[in-house]
Amino acid sequence: MKPIAGVNDFVIKFANVNGSGSASANELFAKSILRMGVPVSPRNIFPSNIQGLPTWYEARVSEQGYQGRRGGIDMMVAMNPQTWDADVAEITPGGYLFYDSTRPMPASKFRPDIQVLGMPLTEICNAVYSDPRQRQLFKNIVYVGALSVLLEIEPDVIEQLFAEQYKGKEKLLAPNIQALHLGRDFAREHLPGPLDIRVARRDKVGQQIFVDGNSAVALGCVYGGATVAAWYPITPSSSVAEAFLRYCAKFRVDKQTGLNNYAVVQAEDEIASIGMVVGAGWNGARAFTATSGPGVSLMTEFIGLAYFAEIPVTIINVQRGGPSTGMPTRTQQADLIACAYASHGDTKHVLLFPQDPSECFAHGAAALDLADRLQTPVFVMTDLDIGMNQRLCDPLVWDPDRAYDRGKVMGADELEAGKDFGRYKDVDGDGIPWRTLPGTHPTKGSYFTRGTTRDPYARYSERGPDYIYNVERLLTKFKTAATLVPQPVLRKAKRRTRLGVIYFGSTSPAMHEALDVLTEQGIHLDALRLCAFPFPEAVAAFIARHKQIYVVEQNRDGQMRQLLVNELQIDPARLVAVLHFDGTPITARFITRRVTEHVQQAETEAAQRATRKTRKPLTEVA
Amino acid sequence: MTYITKPRLHHPTLRANKVGYTRRDYEGKVSTLCAGCGHDSISAAIVQACWELDIEPHRVAKLSGIGCSSKTPDYFLGASHGFNTVHGRMPSVLTGANLANRDLLYLGVSGDGDSASIGLGQFAHSMRRGVRMVYIVENNGVYGLTKGQFSATADSGSRSKKGVVNFDSPVDLVAMALQLGATYVARSFSGDKEQLVPIIKGAIGHGGAAFIDVVSPCVAFNNHAGSTKSYDYVREHNQAVSRIDFFAPAPEADPDARIAPDTVIELPQPDGSTMRLRKLHEGYDPTDRLAAMNHVATHQALGEIVTGLLYVDRDAEDLHAAMRTSTAPLNSLDAGTLCPGMDVLERLNQSLR
Numbered sequence: 001m002k003p004i005a006g007v008n009d010f011v012i013k014f015a016n017v018n019g020s021g022s023a024s025a026n027e028l029f030a031k032s033i034l035r036m037g038v039p040v041s042p043r044n045i046f047p048s049n050i051q052g053l054p055t056w057y058e059a060r061v062s063e064q065g066y067q068g069r070r071g072g073i074d075m076m077v078a079m080n081p082q083t084w085d086a087d088v089a090e091i092t093p094g095g096y097l098f099y100d101s102t103r104p105m106p107a108s109k110f111r112p113d114i115q116v117l118g119m120p121l122t123e124i125c126n127a128v129y130s131d132p133r134q135r136q137l138f139k140n141i142v143y144v145g146a147l148s149v150l151l152e153i154e155p156d157v158i159e160q161l162f163a164e165q166y167k168g169k170e171k172l173l174a175p176n177i178q179a180l181h182l183g184r185d186f187a188r189e190h191l192p193g194p195l196d197i198r199v200a201r202r203d204k205v206g207q208q209i210f211v212d213g214n215s216a217v218a219l220g221c222v223y224g225g226a227t228v229a230a231w232y233p234i235t236p237s238s239s240v241a242e243a244f245l246r247y248c249a250k251f252r253v254d255k256q257t258g259l260n261n262y263a264v265v266q267a268e269d270e271i272a273s274i275g276m277v278v279g280a281g282w283n284g285a286r287a288f289t290a291t292s293g294p295g296v297s298l299m300t301e302f303i304g305l306a307y308f309a310e311i312p313v314t315i316i317n318v319q320r321g322g323p324s325t326g327m328p329t330r331t332q333q334a335d336l337i338a339c340a341y342a343s344h345g346d347t348k349h350v351l352l353f354p355q356d357p358s359e360c361f362a363h364g365a366a367a368l369d370l371a372d373r374l375q376t377p378v379f380v381m382t383d384l385d386i387g388m389n390q391r392l393c394d395p396l397v398w399d400p401d402r403a404y405d406r407g408k409v410m411g412a413d414e415l416e417a418g419k420d421f422g423r424y425k426d427v428d429g430d431g432i433p434w435r436t437l438p439g440t441h442p443t444k445g446s447y448f449t450r451g452t453t454r455d456p457y458a459r460y461s462e463r464g465p466d467y468i469y470n471v472e473r474l475l476t477k478f479k480t481a482a483t484l485v486p487q488p489v490l491r492k493a494k495r496r497t498r499l500g501v502i503y504f505g506s507t508s509p510a511m512h513e514a515l516d517v518l519t520e521q522g523i524h525l526d527a528l529r530l531c532a533f534p535f536p537e538a539v540a541a542f543i544a545r546h547k548q549i550y551v552v553e554q555n556r557d558g559q560m561r562q563l564l565v566n567e568l569q570i571d572p573a574r575l576v577a578v579l580h581f582d583g584t585p586i587t588a589r590f591i592t593r594r595v596t597e598h599v600q601q602a603e604t605e606a607a608q609r610a611t612r613k614t615r616k617p618l619t620e621v622a
Numbered sequence: 623m624t625y626i627t628k629p630r631l632h633h634p635t636l637r638a639n640k641v642g643y644t645r646r647d648y649e650g651k652v653s654t655l656c657a658g659c660g661h662d663s664i665s666a667a668i669v670q671a672c673w674e675l676d677i678e679p680h681r682v683a684k685l686s687g688i689g690c691s692s693k694t695p696d697y698f699l700g701a702s703h704g705f706n707t708v709h710g711r712m713p714s715v716l717t718g719a720n721l722a723n724r725d726l727l728y729l730g731v732s733g734d735g736d737s738a739s740i741g742l743g744q745f746a747h748s749m750r751r752g753v754r755m756v757y758i759v760e761n762n763g764v765y766g767l768t769k770g771q772f773s774a775t776a777d778s779g780s781r782s783k784k785g786v787v788n789f790d791s792p793v794d795l796v797a798m799a800l801q802l803g804a805t806y807v808a809r810s811f812s813g814d815k816e817q818l819v820p821i822i823k824g825a826i827g828h829g830g831a832a833f834i835d836v837v838s839p840c841v842a843f844n845n846h847a848g849s850t851k852s853y854d855y856v857r858e859h860n861q862a863v864s865r866i867d868f869f870a871p872a873p874e875a876d877p878d879a880r881i882a883p884d885t886v887i888e889l890p891q892p893d894g895s896t897m898r899l900r901k902l903h904e905g906y907d908p909t910d911r912l913a914a915m916n917h918v919a920t921h922q923a924l925g926e927i928v929t930g931l932l933y934v935d936r937d938a939e940d941l942h943a944a945m946r947t948s949t950a951p952l953n954s955l956d957a958g959t960l961c962p963g964m965d966v967l968e969r970l971n972q973s974l975r
Contacts, residue, residue: 034975205975207971207975208975209971209974209975210974210975211974219970222960222961222962223961223962223967225955225957225960225961227721227722227952227953227955227960228718228721228722228952230714230717230718251962251966252960252962254948257948257949258946259946259947259948259949260945260946260947260948261947261948261952261955261959261960262947262952263721263942263945263947263952264945265717265721265751265941267714267747268743268744268746268747269743271711271714271744272711272713272714272717272743272744272747273714274714275707275708275711275713275714275715275717275718275744276714276715276717276718276721277718278707278714278715278718279685279705279707279714279715279716279717279718279719279720279721279722280718280719280721280722280952280953281718281722282705282715282718282719282722283683283718283719283722283723283726283953284722284723284953285718285721285722285723285952285953287718287722301708302708302711305707305708309705395971396967396970396971397964397967398961398963398964398967399964400963400964402957403957404956404957436703437703437723437953438680438683438702438703438719438723438726439680439681439683439703439723439725439726440680441680442678442679442680442701443680443701446680446700446701446702446703446704447703447704448695448696448703448704448705448706449703449704449705449706450705450706451706451707451708452706460696
């Protein structure tokens with residue numbers, strides 16, 4: 001079997017034990033490749049567990065900058081005996097297996113069609129370190145050292161990363177460097193390197209940054225002016241609130257007084273979290289919560305209240321696999337309908353779909369503006385794939401002249417001047433009424449907020465016409481929302497085509513790669529990336545321009561397709577569902593295969609129809 | 623339903639308070655509750671307390687859940703913003719509102735269904751957190767709006783109007799509030815305005831979470847023989863621990879000259895005023911949480927309802943103190959204060975390469 005070869009184009013997977021300290025070593029590995037100017041996209045594949053269960057780190061090295069999961073493993077770093085058989089079986093023929101050879105393994109445990117690289121990691125560490133914890137932790141650095149020889153990663157780059165990481169903690173620097181070189185020395189002497197897969201310095205990273213979506217969206221909330229956050233821990237969203245707290249502690253503490261310009265409450269549950277956000281939004285503070293599917297389920301009553309009473313609310317939904325507890329540590333885009341129509345009665349909500357951490361930052365801040373402008377709940381629909389993995393993406397930008405859009409808030413001066421205030425009255429024709437904040441004026445502008453019906457002046461009313469005026473105005477407001485949300489992004493095919501594809505969120509990198517591959521195969525598709533719901537006019541126009549449109553998404557029921565059919569009255573036959581929902585991130589290979597199969601099938605059917613058509617007149621003649 | 627317009631007649635002799643408002647300015651819409659409902663007396667006590675304390679009505683935010691009691695904020699303080707939230711969730715909305723603007727007075731009105739049944743969790747956690755608020759439960763042991771079902775505060779053995787006997791143990795919100803760390807805990811009776819008004823005034827001046835359980839008989843569904851929340855039952859079984867006199871600091875008057883020192887406990891309030899408790903029971907100390915819990919439990923065993931200010935922590939601080947939030951309300955901070963700016967972002971970008 002010929003070994004797999006490829007410079008800056010391979011997938012390496014680390015099979016580790018949860019809680020063994022492998023995460024930081026694996027990140028070090030990925031970052032060292034990035035510092036050599038070569039794009040890499042890692043993904044954590046982890047269990048719902050603290051310590052002991054298997055965990056994997058899959059890193060794709062791609063000079064072309066493809067960041068979607070590729071599928072197929074070229075090299076396995078097998079550090080977990082529990083998953084040995086499955087890990088070894090997963091390696092692509094011609095691939096590489098790196099393992100701890102301290103304990104001899106029977107020949108039956110290996111495969112003849114792969115390259116085996118054994119290294120007695122435990123033995124080496126036991127000889128050098130006496131502290132059991134150090135033996136474990138440095139084992140990870142030792143294998144990074146060995147890999148750096150095998151894959152030609154520059155040791156200086158790794159040492160530089162150590163220097164940055166341990167700045168101020170120099171005591172830790174020397175033992176790490178020692179561990180790195182223990183690995184390097186052994187590999188140089190005993191292993192057949194460099195391998196046919198390897199890294200070579202390039203300049204393909206540029207100004208891009210390497211960050212996870214949860215940190216980025218939290219920072220977006222800091223920049224966007226959120227002052228109140230209430231949350232309840234839930235995977236995969238917990239690190240949003242934790243990052244918000246961390247950034248606030250850095251950037252939101254008044255230098256003179258030492259007091260905090262923020263308030264974060266870890267609530268007793270998701271119901272209380274959203275309740276606090278509703279209360280803060282009602283009272284004029286920018287507020288958000290971060291959660292995942294099960295949390296949204298609990299929040300739905302309050303979401304309906306906020307929709308109907310028209311209160312700004314921002315909800316970051318880091319989606320995971322559902323339904324019920326589902327797959328808490330796996331990714332999906334399966335909360336679209338649950339969020340778009342959350343709560344009882346006729347409700348519709350604004351959803352944003354960031355494609356990467358950079359957009360998580362932008363959408364986090366945008367959601368706070370939109371919530372204030374529209375006085376309604378706004379969801380940022382990210383997912384575990386973007387949220388909990390570091391991704392190479394555009395640097396974060398903030399326009400220094402940008403002001404917060406606080407929306408239509410009537411102040412004391414306007415009230416004093418006698419401006420008419422009807423809390424639920426459409427005075428501007430956009431469906432968005434004016435609001436006042438509690439405590440504004442001694443005699444004017446107060447009103448009683450409630451989830452029951454009322455007239456345009458917020459007076460309790462169960463009259464049909466008052467109700468209809470109100471809920472139809474909310475529809476007008478939703479139409480206004482479609483003009484304010486981030487607009488879809490078009491990527492035109494190189495040739496004119498009647499085929500289109502619609503995608504969104506974390507599907508982006510796999511989709512972009514698939515479009516390149518499909519183009520090479522002669523299948524041309526115009527592609528539209530949705531950035532928000534409600535759908536702006538450009539979405540209907542795109543669908544109208546194409547005969548057949550693939551809708552690529554990561555759920556079972558084609559939820560985005562359903563939203564398109566339902567909201568834009570599209571003939572379902574024109575929207576072909578391409579659905580990936582096993583909990584792993586969608587791959588370019590999957591999209592390519594599905595689209596190719598469908599195109600070929602359609603061509604075959606068309607050919608058959610053409611044959612039938614040409615035969616028919618013949619028989620008529622006969 | 624509040625579509626009945628309330629006549630805006632001003633009696634020329636109505637006395638204005640220090641901020642220029644008459645008692646009439648603290649009223650709200652016409653109540654739609656049943657005639658004789660205890661809840662309306664509580665609304666009147668709130669009006670009285672706010673007027674007496676010279677609180678500007680628009681600096682109060684009224685929040686409630688769902689139920690008869692939760693409708694009442696529409697019937698007092700018409701110039702205040704009010705928020706009738708969802709069932710059992712008033713505490714979280716109030717907490718969020720309080721975080722947004724610490725300068726307003728937060729008045730949470732709830733019922734026994736709202737706080738002891740569906741909202742028991744939110745009641746408990748808001749007490750734990752020490753949200754500065756006046757949390758009033760208008761407690762009648764029954765679901766009024768849905769026509770007379772038992773609530774979780776109904777006593778075991780009490781009989782509903784339809785003749786059903788309740789076997790479940792009651793939830794005692796006062797005992798829970800004491801156990802959970804509330805720093806001002808009182809119980810009163812809607813039929814005893816003389817006691818209730820000073821208790822509400824004390825709660826308004828309190829620096830942390832103030833909880834008042836007000837037994838408020840339901841004239842429609844829970845005022846019959848066999849009920850333990852009827853007017854007659856409460857009057858027969860009431861054990862008042864204290865009468866409170868509340869004084870705002872007034873330089874021209876020496877409060878000590880008016881009350882004999884041996885019967886008074888002075889409680890300095892965070893707003894600078896002083897609360898004085900006149901103890902009816904010798905040896906009852908409202909600053910001792912354990913004693914208060916013991917007292918409530920002992921009298922409960924005797925079938926007595928202890929009313930009065932049961933516990934107060936004079937040094938109580940609130941959630942804002944614990945979280946060290948800025949003295950300026952969070953909802954007043956602008957982009958200049960909140961946004962770290964492009965330079966910081968550039969440094970962050972650099973750290974992520």
